[in-house]
Amino acid sequence: MAPPPASPKPGADPISKFFASLAAPGQIATFAGESATLRFDVTSGSKMQHWYLTINNGSVSITRDNSPADAIVQLERPYLEDIVTGRLNAQAAMLRQVLTVDGSMAALMMFQRCLPGPRGSTGRVAPISSQTVMAQRRPM
Numbered sequence: 001m002a003p004p005p006a007s008p009k010p011g012a013d014p015i016s017k018f019f020a021s022l023a024a025p026g027q028i029a030t031f032a033g034e035s036a037t038l039r040f041d042v043t044s045g046s047k048m049q050h051w052y053l054t055i056n057n058g059s060v061s062i063t064r065d066n067s068p069a070d071a072i073v074q075l076e077r078p079y080l081e082d083i084v085t086g087r088l089n090a091q092a093a094m095l096r097q098v099l100t101v102d103g104s105m106a107a108l109m110m111f112q113r114c115l116p117g118p119r120g121s122t123g124r125v126a127p128i129s130s131q132t133v134m135a136q137r138r139p140m
Helices: 015-025 077-084 090-095 107-114 130-136
Strands: 036-045 048-054 059-063 072-077 099-105
Touching: 015 048, 015 059, 015 077, 036 077, 036 107, 059 072, 072 077, 072 107, 077 090, 090 099, 090 107, 099 107
Parallel strands: 036 072
Antiparallel strands: 036 048, 048 059, 072 099
């Protein structure tokens, strides 16, 4: 397992800011028609914090509950800071085994749609249909 990345400056809390920004609008268009619960178990040394997201047809609410969820995501605080600031892709973190998920992978993939891209990115790429992917596939 890779060592955790360096922590940001003291006093900065990008995780709290990120989750507050998700809950602020109440309704997030990218989650319209979607429903799931996710719990993030975030460790920092011997301490653990919980962030509990409820997504119900695009409405988002956030609590600090330690309740059962469709997906339970476990990771160290510096990695979550990197994910919510666009320095680390959640799927890449999972492949590197710095993030583990118990439960619904679909819930985590849905959540990833609200994460910021890397610094300097100009926006989201338009979705690609499966027909387009298959048409561009190299013959075997």
